[in-house]
Amino acid sequence: MQRDELAAWLRLEMTPGVGRGTARRLLAAFGLPQQVFSQPPAALGRVVGAGQLDALQSEPQGWTEQVERTWRWLLEPDEGTSRRVFTLADADYPPSLLQTADPPLLLYASGMAVAAWPAAIAVVGSRNPTPQGELNARQFSRSFAQSGLTVVSGLALGVDGAAHEGALEGAAPGQLATIAVVGTGLDRVYPRQHLSLAHRIAHHGLLLSEYPLGMGPLAENFPQRNRIISALAQGTLVVEAALQSGSLITARLAAEQGREVFAIPGSIHSPQSRGCHALLKQGAKLVETAQDVLEELAPAAVARPALAEEAPATPLLQAMGFEPVGIDALVARTGTATSTLQAELLELELQGLVARLAGGLFQRVSQG
Incomplete structure (x- = not known):
């Protein structure tokens, strides 16, 4: 840029x-x-x-x-990391986020370079979990990373921190272990107790924020960032949560975005289990082991990287990626006039390289 x-x-x-x-x-x-x-x-x-x-x-x-x-900030990354600002016009803006109702205009990134957005699972929960809840978050996330999934969470105390730690423990060398979506500018770390964790994530994962540099930890920013956490993942696992919890906001957003929602049951006497039990009553999938989640998400985890590696045939196909996309998004990505894009899309459709979907959306068709 x-x-x-x-x-x-x-x-x-x-x-x-x-x-x-x-x-x-x-x-x-x-x-x-x-x-x-x-x-x-x-x-x-x-x-x-x-x-x-x-x-x-x-x-x-x-x-x-x-x-x-x-x-x-862009010119002075820490050693061994990279920095970038993704915009709505970038072909490699996260495609799953682009298709949500309210994608950020700018997405600040610090950490490993991203060639293709990985298959991922969001792991969220209480800032004050029980010891068992914190252990569950860490162990589940370690298993997810060992199976090739990237763990997405919010860098908060409690379950979020345990999820990031578990993913860092389970990831293979060179794997994008975890993505932390934060509610401050990336020149700040909040909470300060996670300064060391944020540093390790920057070297073995990715820190993301929609907020400009210098932005402090405003209370209203944290519920907002939850839509990004849920959108980046194929599903969201809630480990522990009270009834009035930001994790339930993330789960609701995941369901609205068409993602899977998973919840770990707990004691009927624990306030930290009531949020998960409420989700289960609403149709979330009950999980007892990491394998329960992996069995649901394995097809997405296997298929997506293969699609991302396929070389595009034209600049427009490269801008499209492999997710459904509307004409307005393509205009923003390419800067090309609507009439010109419509003509190019028609030609690609006739060649069998693009499919026209309901709702005015288009999708690139894999030939491999």
Whole structure:
């Protein structure tokens, strides 16, 4: 990414009153952020309201400083790690996240380089688990990593930390062991007790955040990041959770995203088991061993890497990946006009390389 491109994305994200939904509409209408900001007011006014139009024509407060901070961060990774900012226009933006209702405009990453997003399982639960719950999280996650799955969690105290630790223990050398989706900027570590753990994840996994550098641990950010945790995984395992728990938010989001939800039962007398029991009543799958989860997710774990390794035939096919994608997303990724994309998609469809799906979606078809 060039600095001027990064600056345009940050300006779009930082513009007051322009949220993610409005930003996506602007990208769909005009292409990349640099093109958005080159539009005359009349054109922008057809997409946004008067207040948003005024905001788009002014530089956001602190924008220049944020560009400089982010650019320096990208150029100065820790030894043995890499740093990157994924945008909605990147062909290698996580495809499972792209297909959710509210994908982040920017996704900051620090850690191992990602050639293809791995098959993964989210493991979440209480910040104050029972000793058995913490042990379960660690042992299950170790087994998942040994079976080739990447463990996704949120770097919180309790179950999250145990899940990351177990995955790091079970992963093979060079394997992306675990992904920590955090609720702060990646230049911060929260909680501070996990500073060493975050460092190890950066060398054997990946730290991800949608929040800009400098963002502290605001309470409202943590429920928001849960949609990313659930979207990156084929399923979500809740180890222990009280009835009023962020883990239940993650499980609900996973179900809404069409992912599997698993729960470990516990004592009827334990408050930390009530959230899992509520999920089981709602249709979550009861699991007693890691194998119970692996039997459900093994087909996805086997099939996905094979698809990701296939070489694309054209730039458009490369931008599509292998997940269903809409025309608006392709416009944002490629910067190509809608009419041109429609013609190219029709040609690829006639060649049998692209399939047209319900809901205006397209999907690349594997030839191997």
